[in-house]
Amino acid sequence: MNRVLGDWRAILVLLGPALLVYTLVMLVPIFWSLGYTVFEGNPITGFEFVGLNNFATLFTDPKIADALVFTLKYAVVLTIAQVGFGYLLALIYVFWLRKASSLIRTLAFFPVVLPTVAVALLFQELFKIAPQNGLVNDLLNLVGIQSVDWFASPDTAFLVLILMDLWRSMGFYAVLLYAGLVDIPDDLFESARLDGASGWRLVRHIVIPLSLPVLLSSIIFSVNGTLKVFDSVLALTNGGPGNTTTPLTLYMYQTSFTYGEYGYGSSIALLLTIICLLVTIFIFRSSRRDLTKG
Amino acid sequence: MTATFTDRSPRFIRIVRRIPVWIIVGILLVVVVYPLFWLLTGSLKTQEEFLNNPTWALPEDWTNFDNYVEAWTTGNLAVYIRNSVLAVVPALFLTIVFGVAAGFALEVMVWKGRGPVLLAFLAGIMIPGQMILLPLFTIYFRAGLTGTLWPLIITYTAIGLPLTVFMMATYFRSVPREIFEAATLDGANIFRMFWTIGFPLVRNAIFTVALVQFFFIWNDLLIALTFTTRDDLRTIQVGLLNFTGQFGQIQYGPTFAAIAVNVIGTLAIYLFLNQRVMKGLTAGSVKG
Numbered sequence: 001m002n003r004v005l006g007d008w009r010a011i012l013v014l015l016g017p018a019l020l021v022y023t024l025v026m027l028v029p030i031f032w033s034l035g036y037t038v039f040e041g042n043p044i045t046g047f048e049f050v051g052l053n054n055f056a057t058l059f060t061d062p063k064i065a066d067a068l069v070f071t072l073k074y075a076v077v078l079t080i081a082q083v084g085f086g087y088l089l090a091l092i093y094v095f096w097l098r099k100a101s102s103l104i105r106t107l108a109f110f111p112v113v114l115p116t117v118a119v120a121l122l123f124q125e126l127f128k129i130a131p132q133n134g135l136v137n138d139l140l141n142l143v144g145i146q147s148v149d150w151f152a153s154p155d156t157a158f159l160v161l162i163l164m165d166l167w168r169s170m171g172f173y174a175v176l177l178y179a180g181l182v183d184i185p186d187d188l189f190e191s192a193r194l195d196g197a198s199g200w201r202l203v204r205h206i207v208i209p210l211s212l213p214v215l216l217s218s219i220i221f222s223v224n225g226t227l228k229v230f231d232s233v234l235a236l237t238n239g240g241p242g243n244t245t246t247p248l249t250l251y252m253y254q255t256s257f258t259y260g261e262y263g264y265g266s267s268i269a270l271l272l273t274i275i276c277l278l279v280t281i282f283i284f285r286s287s288r289r290d291l292t293k294g
Numbered sequence: 295m296t297a298t299f300t301d302r303s304p305r306f307i308r309i310v311r312r313i314p315v316w317i318i319v320g321i322l323l324v325v326v327v328y329p330l331f332w333l334l335t336g337s338l339k340t341q342e343e344f345l346n347n348p349t350w351a352l353p354e355d356w357t358n359f360d361n362y363v364e365a366w367t368t369g370n371l372a373v374y375i376r377n378s379v380l381a382v383v384p385a386l387f388l389t390i391v392f393g394v395a396a397g398f399a400l401e402v403m404v405w406k407g408r409g410p411v412l413l414a415f416l417a418g419i420m421i422p423g424q425m426i427l428l429p430l431f432t433i434y435f436r437a438g439l440t441g442t443l444w445p446l447i448i449t450y451t452a453i454g455l456p457l458t459v460f461m462m463a464t465y466f467r468s469v470p471r472e473i474f475e476a477a478t479l480d481g482a483n484i485f486r487m488f489w490t491i492g493f494p495l496v497r498n499a500i501f502t503v504a505l506v507q508f509f510f511i512w513n514d515l516l517i518a519l520t521f522t523t524r525d526d527l528r529t530i531q532v533g534l535l536n537f538t539g540q541f542g543q544i545q546y547g548p549t550f551a552a553i554a555v556n557v558i559g560t561l562a563i564y565l566f567l568n569q570r571v572m573k574g575l576t577a578g579s580v581k582g
Binding site: 004005006007008010011013014015017018019021022024025026027028029030032033036043089092096097104105106107108109110111112113114115116117118121122123124125126132133134135138139167171172175176179224228230231234235249252253256257262265266268269270272273276277280 | 312315318319322323325326327329330332333336344345348349350388391392393395396398399400402403404405411414415418420421422423424425426427428429430432433435436448449451452453455456459474478482483484485487488509512513515516519520530531534535537538546549550553556557560561563564568571572575576
């Protein structure tokens with residue numbers, strides 16, 4: 001039996017293509033990209049060896065500091081918002097809507113599958129001021145508030161970005177957390193209720209502790225995703241006004257393709273990768289801690 | 295879920311208690327559905343209506359599809375969609391074929407070193423796309439592939455593999471090993487076993503993974519933006535990104551129509567398969 005299931009030729013035929021493509025198109029480029037970090041230039045103008053210069057620049061470039069701060073701010077704010085709203089929705093699905101929640105779940109999930117570019121253009125129109133007001137400014141005017149130029153100031157641009165990504169993602173986290181909540185055995189609720197717990201106390205002492213593992217993995221998954229934000233920023237604000245909404249991903253892209261700095265661009269990509277790796281290690285550590293807690 | 299807030303209070307109180315929830319549900323519906331409704335009505339309005347009527351006004355003629363025609367032809371939407379299909383379909387096919395075979399080899403077959411190989415694939419899930427962008431750009435440029443859709447097909451296949459391999463390995467793990475052992479005793483060779491036993495057993499799972507990958511690839515912007523150097527190679531996302539620029543900021547109708555085409559297309563797939571899409575995307579993403 002092991003002769004068949006351990007047939008090397010068969011393993012090679014089945015695994016070979018995937019491993020080959022993966023190695024050539026992902027693994028090799030990762031190390032190649034590491035190599036770029038000690039060079040300056042690009043394939044067209046040629047490369048010059050600069051040692052650790054790119055890393056030195058990384059620490060002194062004020063734009064890196066701005067991009068890093070924006071990336072972290074975005075990741076923290078959006079994570080709190082999307083997991084928070086997602087959890088609230090999940091609680092509504094489970095405890096109030098119950099069986100009737102299917103339709104609402106389907107509707108609230110729909111924005112998740114929409115192309116980000118389309119959503120970003122839609123939000124640009126919604127929040128538009130000139131030459132023709134969008135829906136949001138029209139509504140503001142209706143209640144007597146002056147139109148706001150949403151994309152002209154860093155704070156309002158950030159707000160629109162967060163609102164848009166929240167709109168896109170809360171249905172996703174709601175379904176994810178809903179799946180975790182449905183797994184909680186019913187008798188636990190019954191006995192808690194017999195002990196006199198109800199409403200908010202039931203949520204605080206039974207629901208939250210028991211859904212902690214899925215809540216935790218949602219949070220970390222969300223951080224990991226938000227750190228890599230690219231599409232929504234590029235399509236909605238293109239990093240502006242100025243570079244106030246430019247995350248590391250977009251700054252890396254601009255450095256590499258607008259300014260042709262492959263070496264420095266690779267260094268920024270490495271910084272981003274390290275941050276993502278740290279978060280991922282954190283995932284494994286915290287999930288292991290949960291297992292030991294039982 | 296049968297956990298309930300049962301109480302013996304009269305029906306009237308129960309209805310009053312539910313009012314806040316219905317308000318929340320109402321708000322949710324308005325927040326999720328209204329922007330899309332606004333988009334669809336906007337796509338049917340004429341330039342006149344955009345300039346003279348309030349933004350929430352309904353279109354005067356519900357059968358005015360001029361904007362769609364304009365977006366489709368002058369806006370090159372047809373070309374962009376064709377490019378997207380030409381890039382996504384082969385990439386999806388290759389990802390699934392390679393990924394399912396690799397998942398089978400890594401989970402069902404018995405050999406030393408399969409743990410580390412699976413881990414190597416797993417590592418690919420968390421690598422940001424930016425990390426492999428520049429070397430790939432160099433390679434495709436040197437290989438003379440930049441004027442074609444090949445860079446997209448190749449890159450999408452590679453990027454889709456980690457998640458596909460990992461999910462397929464997980465699905466194969468849930469198939470009882472005895473099935474494969476029995477088949478071996480019956481003298482089936484490994485490829486026959488893969489085709490006649492392994493493949494049919496995970497057919498539904500394959501469909502789910504394919505759906506997840508489809509949405510990832512179809513909605514991708516980063517790879518498409520980097521590797522489509524010519525206008526006539528743009529995918530739908532890149533084309534849409536440049537859409538307002540093409541018409542100038544003043545042409546509302548075609549812009550709304552172009553966004554609407556994207557939304558309606560996705561909506562069609564989603565409505566048919568929503569349960570599966572939800573399950574697939576959440577499963578696929580959490581493991582990532």
